[in-house]
């Protein structure tokens with residue numbers, strides 16, 4: 001197999017996860033930035049799985065509870081996220097409806113599925129699959145914080161509409177669950193040690 005499947009520890013080295021400096025195995029602290037060195041993040045798989053499961057559970061109240069309440073001249077209406085997207089679509093606000101659907105449904109479900117997919121299996125994979133998994137992880141990591149767009153949309157709506165006086169908008173409980181879900185998903189991605197992806201290649205090509 002190609003030498004790209006070789007790990008630093010095969011050469012008696014470990015990398016600092018902060019500044020990437022290579023140090024001999026068994027060194028406690030990075031000689032450049034003094035970070036405590038670990039060959040792999042401790043319990044990375046378990047912590048990622050626990051945080052991903054928590055975030056998935058938070059998805060339920062985030063989507064089932066109302067995200068905002070609108071009051072017009074004594075008439076009060078509550079909207080869930082998806083209900084709000086449908087209302088926006090009915091009113092012809094297509095770009096905002098698509099943006100909110102993307103930020104509140106597509107991105108969180110995509111990111112959580114990607115993390116589950118990456119931690120669930122420790123079966124051996126080939127190098128091409130490892131490259132694909134690595135790209136998937138980077139995409140999930142990069143796109144995750146954009147879900148916070150939802151929280152900002154509600155915050156801006158509440159602020160803007162309050163000024164007009166006739167119509168009043170109040171944030172609903174779902175916004176708290178939603179923000180907690182986004183943050184927990186970000187923590188889950190941070191808990192994941194990306195090098196676990198490449199360790200699975202070694203399991204298959206151990207004789208290289």
Ligand SMILES: [Zn+2]
Nearest residue numbers: 016019030033
């Ligand atoms: Zn360092």
